[in-house]
Amino acid sequence: MVLPEKVTIIEVGPRDGLQNEDNFVDTETKKEFIGKLELAGILEMEIxxxxxxxxxxxxxxxxxxxxxxxxxxxxxxxxxxRKGMEKLLETDCKNIAVFVGVSDSFNRKNINKSTRNSMEELIPMIAGLKAKGFFVRACISTAFYCPYEGKVSIVDTVKLCSEFAAVGVDELSVADTIGMATPVESFILFSELKKELPFVMIAAHFHDTRKMALANIYASLQAGIDRFDSSAGGIGGCPFAPGSSGNVATEDVVYMLERMGIETGIDLDKLVDAIDVIAPHLSREIDSGYYRLSKVKL
Incomplete structure (x- = not known):
């Protein structure tokens, strides 16, 4: 068994985690949540x-x-x-994420464009951002399954990722958007991506809809992946993917990896403190295993 000594967690709770939350979380609470996540040792975060x-x-x-x-x-x-990019360019933030769905149906439901039309807009946009020194992350939705079209061809996913790599993105975040991937499928896809795109950072993004996210992460580790998206408290979902539950919980991922001897650099106690900040403002209870057990008095 070949496993990495260290893994990087990209925290997506403040963005992907909250975007589908029914209750509006006030701005100051979001800022405190982000600050506590940083204190826990998170070094990369979608905010x-x-x-x-x-x-x-x-x-x-x-x-x-x-x-x-x-x-x-x-x-x-x-x-x-492009409209969102123009707003971002009015700030001094130099780290940007773009996204596209592999399946046309999902992409149309999400941003009212076909996958091809999205790429025609994104490719020159990314080239311009890279010329200005931006870090660009490409989020690939429905990389395994689509809620409208079913199973997505691995050929289509690899082709789309290759297009992003060709224009110079720094990282690909490849997502099991509706939580249907199996560990075998995860190993096969990520092995192929590592073979085809050896010089691009690749992160795996799993939703825990069918409680297979940790198993998929384990399979991805064996395929050579050492970067994973996760959401503190397992919060999130996708407003354009019916039935998609929250992202895999950061605390559960960190606990598993650390128990396996894989370094994450994240303090679990401080991570729980961060979740405590956001939990009272959510429309549903936090149900991750580690967080639940952290509240049990022995």
Whole structure:
């Protein structure tokens, strides 16, 4: 068994975790949540999204969040299109995430464009950002399954990732958006991506809809992946993917990895403190195993 000695966790709770939350979480609470995550040892984090507040009202305070972001970590803001990018460029944030779905149906439901039309807009946009020294992360949705089209071809996923790599993205975040991937499928896809794109950072992004996220992470480790997206408290989901539950919980991932002797650099007690900040403001209870057990009095 070949496993990495160290893994990087990219925390997505403040962005992907909160975007589908019914209750609007006030800006100061979000800032405190982000600050506590940094204190826990998170070094890379998606903090907000420059998306239309009409479609994702939770993100209407994006400018304020970015302006007060932690400066000692890689704080990433997601943009869905050129309009979102223009808003981000009015700030001094130099870390950006873009996204596209492998399947046309998901992409149309999400941003009202085909996958090909999205790429035609994104490719010159990314080239311009790289020329200005930006860190660019490409989030690949429905890499395994689509809620509207079913199983997605591995050929299509690898081809889309290769297009992003060709234009110079720094990282690919490859997502099991509706939590249907199996460990075998994860191992096969990530092995292929590592073989085809050996010089691009690749992160695996799993949702825990069917409680297979940790198993998928274990399979991905064996495929050579050492970067994983996760969300403190397992919060999140996708407003455009029916049935998609929260992201895999950061605390459960860290606990598993550390028990396996894989370093994450994250303090679990301080991570629980961060979740304590956001938990009272959510519309549902935190149900991750580690967080639940941390509250049991022995």
């Amino acid at each position: 907000t999204s420059f998306v239309s507040p009409k479609w994702v009202p939770q993100m209407r305070d994006a400018v304020s969040i970015v302006t007060s972001r932690p400066k000692g970590i890689r704080s990433i803001a997601l943009v869905p299109n």
